[in-house]
Amino acid sequence: MEVRDQDVLFWELAHHLVTKNNFKALHVSGDRKQLWLERETDHDVTVISMSKIDMAYSRGLEDHMKEVANQFQVLKKPPRKKEVNYYHLYVTSIAPVDNWQQKTNEILYTDASKKRPVITKLFAASIGAHHGDDITRFLETIQASEGFPTKEQMLPDHEQVKQHQVTRKRIEVLDELEREQKEIQKVFAYGKPRFTMVLLVLIATVFILIETLASSQDVLALIDFGAKYNPAIDNGEVWRFVTSMFLHIGIFHLLMNALALFYLGNAVERIYGTGRFVFIYFAAGIVGSIASYAFTSQVSAGASGAIFGCFGALLYFGLVYRDLFFKTMGKSLLIILAINIVFGTVVPMVDNGAHMGGLLGGFLAASIVQLPHVKHGLRRVIGAVALVVVAAGVFTYGYVSESSVSSLPLVEMQISQELMEEERFDEAYDVMSEVIDHTEAPEAYFVIGNSEVGRHNYEEALHYYEQAVAGNPEFHEAVYNLGYTYYQLGDAEQGREYVEQAMEMNPDNSHYEDFYERMEG
Structure with missing residues (x-):
């Protein structure tokens, strides 16, 4: 046949x-x-x-x-x-x-x-x-x-x-x-990833600029360049919700976010087109920054909120094109998203508030702009209302709530420390004085005491060091500074006693030994 x-x-x-x-x-x-x-x-x-x-x-x-x-x-x-x-x-x-x-x-x-x-x-x-x-x-x-x-x-x-x-x-x-x-090609190749490339260039340029002028890991430099810093936002600097999206803390942070943006941004811009992608990216980034403001007091920066917004936009794509979503990227996307959420939950320094805010913001923004060739008028209205309500509600919560205030004001302590390294002692004191009444952390009393020493206010410094030692009797740095301060106030005997205690707590500290010999000399 x-x-x-x-x-x-x-x-x-x-x-x-x-x-x-x-x-x-x-x-x-x-x-x-x-x-x-x-x-x-x-x-x-x-x-x-x-x-x-x-x-x-x-x-x-x-x-x-x-x-x-x-x-x-x-x-x-x-x-x-x-x-x-x-x-x-x-x-x-x-x-x-x-x-x-x-x-x-x-x-x-x-x-x-x-x-x-x-x-x-x-x-x-x-x-x-x-x-x-x-x-x-x-x-x-x-x-x-x-x-x-x-x-x-x-x-x-x-x-x-x-x-x-x-x-x-x-x-x-x-x-x-x-x-x-x-x-399928019409869905996945509607746009070209032009704006994604622009974003990558801008992020890299800003990183090079801040590294040239200062350091991307210095808190003061980050704040000066527009990082999310809650006290500044409380004073009306809401533009930080946008500028923080272009800053990154260290080369590893930059490379990880650039890699994620390259893949996710490419996918979202190809599916939604450039105009829609711009709206999704900035809406997600801003909502992510607002969530970070509401739920963490740390200085934060990075494109993570906007990148999670790309996740949200792809999830909305899966809602509209369910079969196509699971036949292509669906399973892998959900696994990667789950890993990132778990990672953000268990690792303390990750700004999970920004991630979750960006994810929700990206999903709602996608429902507003809609996918090409798809028209859902009611979803547009619901998405727009929800986005405004979420952004306004989270911002209001952050503004009136004290839940984002840390019992250990690490940010202010780091800023004060960096200011003191630049011999800006008055500014260092002003930073700590804003938070010292809201904490009982010995470390905070120690830092503000150092700023008072820099201002030659030894009586006030003595008071703060005593509170630091009362909170932690094994805090040998504070014990040594008590001895140093008493010596500066003319009480050599009391000063010598505290320095000896510090040397007993930390016998290998040559700095303590040198100062003790000078006192004896």
Whole structure:
């Protein structure tokens, strides 16, 4: 029997499944000898691999079946609530002469737990596909038997009619596949990632600038360049919600965010287009900064909130294009997002408030601008109202609440320390005086005491050092500073006593020993 009769059966079956039974053509091999089809209903998913083969004996059939079973593994896992059925269909010119039925009846699995079996069928064109594996019974199994042509309808006597018929049906199936691919391309290639590249250049430029003039890890430099700093925002510097998005603390922070922005920004800008992406990015970044302001007192900077906004925009894409989302990026995206959320929760220095605020802001911003070629007027309104309510509500909470005030004012202590290194002692004192009444941390009393020493206010410094030691008797630095301060006030005996205590607590400290010798000298 001629091969074209094999082609007739192959393309008739494919055409019947695609055009009359809601199967989607997923992929065709370059030689057009393997075709992948899928149909998803409310209750189940049916995946079919169709292969054209010719073999006189079934010797190589088992290996080929295992290869196809492995190919099924790369397909997306269906939703847990849906039953999934995998079929591999062989269409041959003639059936192998040996006992091939025994091999096709063997159940192979796509997973080690043997929960995803692949059912193999073989249909031989030479005998009308009615030998052993009855094609009609198979179609009845998948509820697709109605309207399938008979052998006589598939194989008209006139050769040119038969050739025209199979050509037409092959073209219709491949056109359907091309249409599906164009729809996917239209979704994923709507825009070009121009603004993503601009953002990366701006972020890198700002980092180089701050490293040239100061250091990206200096708190004072970060504040001067526009980092999120709650006291400044309380005084009306709300522009920090935007400027903080372009600052990064150290090269590692920069590289991690740049890498994430490159991949996520590219994806969001391609899907949504440049204009929509700009809105999503800044809306998410601002909401993330507001959440950081409300839930943490630390000086913070970085594009993380806006980057998590890209996650949010892709989640909204998944809400609109659910099937396409899970067939492409869905599972990987959710895993990466979950890892980042867990990481942000367990690592203290990560600004998880900015991340979660950005995630929600990006999702709501995406619902406002909507996806190209998709119009949901009500969702726009709901998204806009929700975005304003969330941003205003979180900002108000941060402004009136003291929950973001740390019992250990690390930021103010670090700022004060850096100011003292620059001999700006009055400014260092002013910073600490704003928070000293709200803390009982010995470290805070120690730092403000140092600023008072720098201002030559030794009586006041003595008072703060005594409070530091009262809070932590083993605080040898504060004990030593008590001795130093008493010495400066003219009480050498008391000073010597405290320095001796500090030396006993930390006997390897050469600085303590040097000062003690000077006192003795």
